[in-house]
Amino acid sequence: MISNGSDLSGKLALDTKSLGDLKQSAKDGSPEALRGAATQFEAMFINMMMKSMREATPQEGMLDNQQTKTFTTMLDQQMSQNLAKRGIGLADMLVRQMTAQSVNAQALAIGGGQQEGATPAALDAAAKLNTTGGAKAPAAGAGHQAPHVRSFQEKLASHAEEAERATGVPAKFMLGQAALETGWGKRVIRNSDGSTSHNLFGIKAGPGWKGKVATAVTTEYVNGKPHQRVEKFRAYDSYADAFKDYARMLSTNPRYEKVLAHGGDAATFAHGLQRAGYATDPHYAVKLAKIIKHSLV
Incomplete structure (x- = not known):
């Protein structure tokens, strides 16, 4: 070895x-x-x-x-x-692609053993089996969490709880989204000097953003097909700042009014975000809901 x-x-x-x-x-x-x-x-x-x-x-x-x-x-x-x-540069490109594929496959498999590429309907059906007497995934709990999941949650819990007080969105929901966006912290966007951008939520730097910026390759879906693009993302001084900016975006952007008003359970929150246009991945809501339900305490 x-x-x-x-x-x-x-x-x-x-x-x-x-x-x-x-x-x-x-x-x-x-x-x-x-x-x-x-x-x-x-x-x-x-x-x-x-x-x-x-x-x-x-x-x-x-x-x-x-x-x-x-x-x-x-x-x-x-x-x-x-x-x-x-x-x-070839190895770097391969690592980015294989890491992204691995993280997406893991996200789809949480709680139901699904394979990447399954349809949302199939994934939802598998999720229902877990709550109606079929083959159930272990309930999330400290004893069932993988070490990297537990470490990720413990590291960011206080920031997520502060953002919960500002938005009303459960800290667990926000931690799940940060986990999905960064592969449990392993794929946080990097600055040009290699330092972390602390961007946990994949928030892009639009024309109105006046803070620091990090450039990275991202995958966007157009008509259901993935396309890689180079985009500018917001960069922060700390993870606390990342959660504050995320909470501010949810609270002030009209697109997310219904998400905050009808947050409900994990699935409602996840599908609300996708309908509001947070992500272009057609399976984003299903992945997010499964992470929240089956990985976090």
Whole structure:
């Protein structure tokens, strides 16, 4: 097992044993293993480009023989590994895409074992089974929470409770939305210097925003189909500021009047947000309701 999936500098780019170790580590789904697999793929991609370059270059010198070709191949492999460690951007792109897919799949699976791509009707039907005598998911509680879920909730609970006093929206609902938007805090938008933007709710920086801004790639759905775009998002000095701005937006934007007036249960709140245009993901409300119901206490 590789102790640090992202540190591949001591291994050849096409080391079969290392690739096997990475495959085994990736099954755990850890960020380190994901980064290691993406970096290894980038190294292989660079090596393929170098191989194509070598093949396109005339080789008619006195030193061109099978032995020198073998050593050149080994040199290219190690150079590919070193270049991948520094990064050309491919690994970063793969990590973003695979992390987003993993988080969406986990959100859809909470409480019902559904697969990504299931229709809202199918997801709702599965949710009803959990409350009408069918196969039930464990009720949310401190004893049933995964460590990262419990840590996320404990870290942000006081900020969510303050926002609840300002809006009337249950703190649990807001924590669920922050979890969905950031993958339990693992995908908080970053500033250009790599620091966190503290943006827990995916709020974009429109023309009226006068604060700090962070730029990130986001997925928007148009006619039900996902499209990646580069958008500007609001950046805050703290998570407390993020909750305050979120509460202020819900309280002052006419689009969310009905959400506040008829918040009700988790499903009503989630579907109200989606109808108000908070997100373009057609499954957003179903994902959010399941996180609130089955993951948070």
